[in-house]
Amino acid sequence: MPTVPIPARKAATTFDTPSSRERLEVKPAFTRVIRRTLTGTFGIWSRLSALAVRHLGWYPRVEPYVGYGTSDYSRLICRTVYAPENARPGEVSRGIRGMLTVPAPRTHVQASIDDMPLNTIQIGDSEVYDKVDRTRDLSSEYAVSDSAGYLDLVAEHRLEPGIHRVSYSVKRRKPVSANLYTIPASAKVGIISDVDDTIMITQAPVLWKAAYNLLFLNPKKKASVPGMSVLFTRIADLFPGAPFFYLSTSPWNVESSIRNFITDHGFPEGPLLLRDLDPRPKTFVPSGPQHKLEFAEQLMADFPDMKFILVGDDGQKDPTTYATISHRYPGRVLAIAIRQLSPKESSGLASVAGLTSTQPMPVTDVPVFTGTTGSNILKTMLPYLKEHVV
Template identity: 35%
Template structure:
């Protein structure tokens, strides 16, 4: 038996025993709704079911959707600040007992879809012809023996011509910790103000999106779904645009002990291109891991779907913390390399302010040419 098979069976056995123990204590399945997304034609509704104590406060209560843009921003900040002040240490949200193969029903717009969670308790339901208008909505998720919940979903405007996809760790957030400890840090540390934003990145994102008010924003990370609450709080408190997070599940797979972070990013990027075939994407990452290679590959394969690439360059200390060496993993490239080869403009900088300056230079050159 392969090591991955043994680990997977051990995890399943441990989880079954944990489920039985918690049921005897009066615990019941609980639904965690992630932020879903889609077009006016199809919609991804995401979430997970875990065992939870019905008498305990929920680990994370999703943000209610107000009616106006002003109230969205105001309530988001108030919600994040309150969670940041009152949240318990997050070890409970990392060590969960998932409920696999549980019947789940999703009610989105005009459609009702029934499915089951996977072996790790996750579900990703594709709802076709849902009838929802562009904008933020709430869908209802029900599961056997669990209280129904509502989850946020973003229906992207069909007129949107551009979008933004951003990495999180080392791209928008600095922790000054080795990469292998980031998941524990994100999940266990109590206060979001202990995680520092990369200087100028929120301002850089606002400038990138200034001419595209309908542009959807996605955050793509190899972090575990368990870290979603603290990451959403961090992004809100530090002024980053709101958008769905595309995280992953840790643990054994049929081919290895851990899921491939590179394959996760490649798969999600291609899913976005398939879901939104008319959108050109601004892709933002860092050179601490494999982002330059992944984004370069996407630009090579789908140049008409990539509007531009921005890479945050880590300093030598951050490089060591990221992967153990003071230099970037992938071959360093210069600004404009991808533009020369694939027609995709590319800029690099140490922080958001440097990237912003290079973006403005790029715009000036284009204006002068025009």
């Protein structure tokens, strides 16, 4: 194994570095009380559930998530959770099992990329704002997961473009690994796609149906939106080497289910960027649009020379979110594709009340292509993209 470690640091996420408007101390007193009450309740549940599973003989393991990076640095994400001795990470199961996962907070994790170890720098932990703790600001052979078990690292190391392997290990467990997609600087086009009702039918606007599909439906029975895998494959053929980023408001708890869906239904492989649903006092739980907007902005910053194709649906707030992105980053969005939900998919309490549960198309200078299936979008979008091959 190489002896020169890769320098790494914790990622500056929204939870770690809230803006001046997001900090808990500037919120109204009632908001501060409610947030502290809910986060305190979650903390109590975490501690009690951890005591219970440790009594059963469970101990921490790592759930590795697919990472991505540039030629200069890589984004690595994993989570430490409690599990029985014979449990296997990444095992596909119904969402309810994933949602009941017990986090293993502040667990020491050793990580490596292609067998080269990471040398990490730990930072402090504060309810109001993360400040550097000088007593821990030292290089270390391990990183420590946060209070909900998440570990989000930026590894500063030059890698050749392509797929690499990231390995994580904790005490008493065999190392586990996940892919790391290193995006070449030559890639001029990237695709950011929503998951729910864009590539996978979940009926997100109908709350009870979305909950059933997320929590109880057999992952192998989840249906793909007709024609979307063909659309994505044609885009991949048109832009060889273009990275696909899958952005979803689903929690990391169901990552393995979505990952296997992407593979089973023939969609191009790529990083999944999901949401942490564990409440934190500083920024609490980000809304779906906030989560998508922040990750899209992160990708814009990570790949400043890349133009993006944004793919979503009108069942949530993708049209508004994508319009915001195109306005904030003029010239960076090549096209927007919005899949229109059928009346059956979008019907719910809103339609009963005489309201619409879908959003109008985004108002933007960027071309917007719509359709109820991938095939509908393909007919109008592909000719336009062929004219704008970079």
